[in-house]
Amino acid sequence: NAGVTQTPKFRVLKTGQSMTLLCAQDMNHEYMYWYRQDPGMGLRLIHYSVGEGTTAKGEVPDGYNVSRLKKQNFLLGLESAAPSQTSVYFCASSFEDYQPQHFGDGTRLSIL
Amino acid sequence: DQQVKQNSPSLSVQEGRISILNCDYTNSMFDYFLWYKKYPAEGPTFLISISSIKDKNEDGRFTVFLNKSAKHLSLHIVPSQPGDSAVYFCAASARTNAGKSTFGDGTTLTVKP
Numbered sequence: 310n311a312g313v314t315q316t317p318k319f320r321v322l323k324t325g326q327s328m329t330l331l332c333a334q335d336m337n338h339e340y341m342y343w344y345r346q347d348p349g350m351g352l353r354l355i356h357y358s359v360g361e362g363t364t365a366k367g368e369v370p371d372g373y374n375v376s377r378l379k380k381q382n383f384l385l386g387l388e389s390a391a392p393s394q395t396s397v398y399f400c401a402s403s404f405e406d407y408q409p410q411h412f413g414d415g416t417r418l419s420i421l
Numbered sequence: 422d423q424q425v426k427q428n429s430p431s432l433s434v435q436e437g438r439i440s441i442l443n444c445d446y447t448n449s450m451f452d453y454f455l456w457y458k459k460y461p462a463e464g465p466t467f468l469i470s471i472s473s474i475k476d477k478n479e480d481g482r483f484t485v486f487l488n489k490s491a492k493h494l495s496l497h498i499v500p501s502q503p504g505d506s507a508v509y510f511c512a513a514s515a516r517t518n519a520g521k522s523t524f525g526d527g528t529t530l531t532v533k534p
Binding site for chain 2: 401
């Protein structure tokens, strides 16, 4: 029972490089979310999706893009990485709103 | 303006005693509240929730209390165990915000044997 799987777990990028973080869930959840967590802070919502083919901006969307082409996958892209995007990124999913979210174990991203 | 605040960054208690973690919110539209627990190098896991129509919800050693007039909720852990040592996040949702959760900054609980 995998739940929510994030790939990769760690990555180091240089400023200006691009990359895509992959999130996959096997619970047939409609809602998926991308958060970032910085030291000493809570989770801040970057983008979210309420179903296949939909995406919406969260609290801190600038510098990120997302896609939800398949219900089970939610991709987070950084087109031109900046040091300010150094963070731990968490993906989550839920069956619907007002339901507890299931989280992956995070991707630790460092941008030099 | 932070809408969900956990004013105590850390809390240390003795094994067997009660742990009380607090959370305050400012948005009166919040109507569903959750607590998550997070161990190092893992994602948060759901612990317990409460709807605004209730003032208490209990699940084993964990009880959440909601005081709507004070815009305050608390998580009680009785008795505390060393395995409860983790970061605890309070989160709040509002139907007017499509049910998205707003998280506090977390409280690190240490339970000493």
